[in-house]
Amino acid sequence: xxxxxxxxxxxxxxxxxxxxxxxxxxxxxxxxxxxxxxxxxxxxxxxxxxxxxxxxxxxxxxxxxxxxxxxxxxxxxxxxxxxxxxxxxxxxxxxxxxxxxxxxxxxxxxxxxxxxxxxxxxxxxxxxxxxxxxxxxxxxxxxxxxxxxxxxxxxxxxxxxxxxxxxxxxxxxxxxxxxxxxxxxxxxxxxxxxxxxxxxxxxxxxxxxxxxxxxxxxxxxxxxxxxxxxxxxx
Amino acid sequence: xxxxxxxxxxxxxxxxxxxxxxxxxxxxxxxxxxxxxxxxxxxxxxxxxxxxxxxxxxxxxxxxxxxxxxxxxxxxxxxxxxxxxxxxxxxxxxxxxxxxxxxxxxxxxxxxxxxxxxxxxxxxxxxxxxxxxxxxxxxxxxxxxxxxxxxxxxxxxxxxxxxxxxxxxxxxxxxxxxxxxxxxxxxxxxxxxxxxxxxxxxxxxxxxxxxxxxxxxxxxxxxxxxxxxxxxxxxxxxxxxxxxxxxxxxxxxxxxxxxxxxxxxxxxxxxxxxxxxxxxxxxxxxxxxxxxxxxxxxxxxxxx
Numbered sequence: 001x002x003x004x005x006x007x008x009x010x011x012x013x014x015x016x017x018x019x020x021x022x023x024x025x026x027x028x029x030x031x032x033x034x035x036x037x038x039x040x041x042x043x044x045x046x047x048x049x050x051x052x053x054x055x056x057x058x059x060x061x062x063x064x065x066x067x068x069x070x071x072x073x074x075x076x077x078x079x080x081x082x083x084x085x086x087x088x089x090x091x092x093x094x095x096x097x098x099x100x101x102x103x104x105x106x107x108x109x110x111x112x113x114x115x116x117x118x119x120x121x122x123x124x125x126x127x128x129x130x131x132x133x134x135x136x137x138x139x140x141x142x143x144x145x146x147x148x149x150x151x152x153x154x155x156x157x158x159x160x161x162x163x164x165x166x167x168x169x170x171x172x173x174x175x176x177x178x179x180x181x182x183x184x185x186x187x188x189x190x191x192x193x194x195x196x197x198x199x200x201x202x203x204x205x206x207x208x209x210x211x212x213x214x215x216x217x218x219x220x221x222x223x224x225x226x227x228x229x230x231x232x233x234x
Numbered sequence: 235x236x237x238x239x240x241x242x243x244x245x246x247x248x249x250x251x252x253x254x255x256x257x258x259x260x261x262x263x264x265x266x267x268x269x270x271x272x273x274x275x276x277x278x279x280x281x282x283x284x285x286x287x288x289x290x291x292x293x294x295x296x297x298x299x300x301x302x303x304x305x306x307x308x309x310x311x312x313x314x315x316x317x318x319x320x321x322x323x324x325x326x327x328x329x330x331x332x333x334x335x336x337x338x339x340x341x342x343x344x345x346x347x348x349x350x351x352x353x354x355x356x357x358x359x360x361x362x363x364x365x366x367x368x369x370x371x372x373x374x375x376x377x378x379x380x381x382x383x384x385x386x387x388x389x390x391x392x393x394x395x396x397x398x399x400x401x402x403x404x405x406x407x408x409x410x411x412x413x414x415x416x417x418x419x420x421x422x423x424x425x426x427x428x429x430x431x432x433x434x435x436x437x438x439x440x441x442x443x444x445x446x447x448x449x450x451x452x453x454x455x456x457x458x459x460x461x462x463x464x465x466x467x468x469x470x471x472x473x474x475x476x477x478x479x480x481x482x483x484x485x486x487x488x489x490x491x492x493x494x495x496x497x498x499x500x501x502x503x504x505x506x507x508x509x510x511x512x513x514x515x516x517x518x519x520x521x522x523x524x525x526x527x528x529x530x531x532x533x534x535x536x537x538x
Contacts, residue, residue, distance in 0.1 A: 054516055074519035075528075083520070090517035094535025103531070104521045132535075153521060 007060035038204035083155030244334030286316035342373030411439035423456035437470035452484030466499025
């Protein structure tokens with residue numbers, strides 16, 4: 001279980017302090033899909049990046065199964081079972097998709113085994129396995145491969161930053177299948193379909209959690225129009 | 235022939251060879267031609283007037299390989315060799331060169347290679363350079379002169395793997411009608427290494443084409459200078475691309491130049507130098523690699 005205790009994140013901008021997150025306390029339950037939603041600039045993506053260690057909090061603690069991991073590096077958290085899928089997948093020159101799958105799964109996979117991960121996200125695996133994960137792939141292909149890497153990584157906790165962004169409806173349905181495998185998922189999203197699929201919803205505004213609970217309770221107050229207005233990440 | 239441990243290690247690293255390979259071979263160790271073998275399609279002859287070999291690739295040669303590795307493992311020894319390649323029209327050949335230096339003092343190798351490539355012949359030339367040992371002035375200076383006749387093509391893949399303290403790589407090429415030259419150069423420097431590269435390609439013939447890609451990684455306090463000049467003297471196409479990754483306090487200078495001497499010449503260049511993108515390191519770390527492992531993986535991919 002991921003637990004946030006009094007997490008604040010402050011940056012300096014033009015000589016002034018800007019509070020991106022302010023004293024956040026929350027427990028993400030195991031075997032549960034928690035969706036984080038809110039307006040642009042509300043602090044959703046920043047919060048997930050703090051959990052993964054990409055950013056460090058100004059104050060507060062982040063616990064995994066009761067153990068403080070606030071000062072652990074990204075890779076140390078990854079080895080403890082945290083997994084992160086970026087909103088905009090990061091591409092590489094000269095590194096093949098198979099190599100990335102091997103890194104993610106921490107083992108050298110046979111080609112059929114590596115292909116399984118790609119097939120699960122709807123890619124004709126043999127065509128991709130030896131390709132470089134570079135910008136010659138379309139945005140949709142990159143996104144699917146990013147999802148395949150999370151499958152290969154098999155984390156205890158998987159964080160998705162707007163997984164629905166840039167993917168087609170077919171892939172979106174596959175997302176739902178990925179989420180139905182148990183474990184702990186933390187998903188930044190604006191998509192009503194995804195929010196309604198969540199076990200818990202956390203609503204953020206101006207660096208605070210303003211509401212959390214079951215979709216039925218939270219979505220009552222969170223109209224579809226409001227979700228659409230929320231737009232991209234931060 | 236039995237090789238010592240150091241020579242075996244160098245041979246493996248520069249040419250991926252564990253023993254003397256089959257086919258046409260010339261093995262040079264510390265300035266001496268130690269092993270030479272010709273085949274019916276590739277004839278290798280020692281020069282009599284100066285150090286080096288002449289390699290005659292006959293028109294009957296189709297997809298045959300010729301290995302010509304050089305090893306220098308003697309301290310304070312500088313090797314100089316002149317190798318000439320005469321590729322007959324229509325021949326298709328792969329030439330695997332490369333030099334490995336192992337020295338605890340100043341040692342090096344200067345190789346002057348001249349390719350005379352006949353009409354419609356095709357050459358793939360692979361050259362790997364590596365230096366090991368404690369010496370701080372291990373040098374490798376390859377000069378490559380390429381003369382491509384009409385319809386001929388050459389693909390040249392050169393790699394300076396590591397440990398070379400100083401290199402000055404000079405390439406001169408002239409291309410006749412419908413001929414093509416593709417070059418991929420990869421260089422890794424570290425500590426106080428200096429690597430200089432200088433290409434000049436004359437696109438003389440109609441529809442001649444040249445594409446040069448240089449990828450370099452400079453670490454430590456090392457310095458790299460990349461210079462190229464594509465000269466379009468006819469209706470021709472030329473492109474040069476230089477990408478560099480800088481780490482630590484290293485320097486890279488890139489001077490890609492194009493010179494059009496004909497208004498139908500289409501020439502372009504691009505250069506990009508910078509550090510490793512932080513987001514790439516972050517992504518690999520989210521997959522479980524340490525920062526150092528992530529950096530090494532990115533460099534490995536970049537130079538692949």
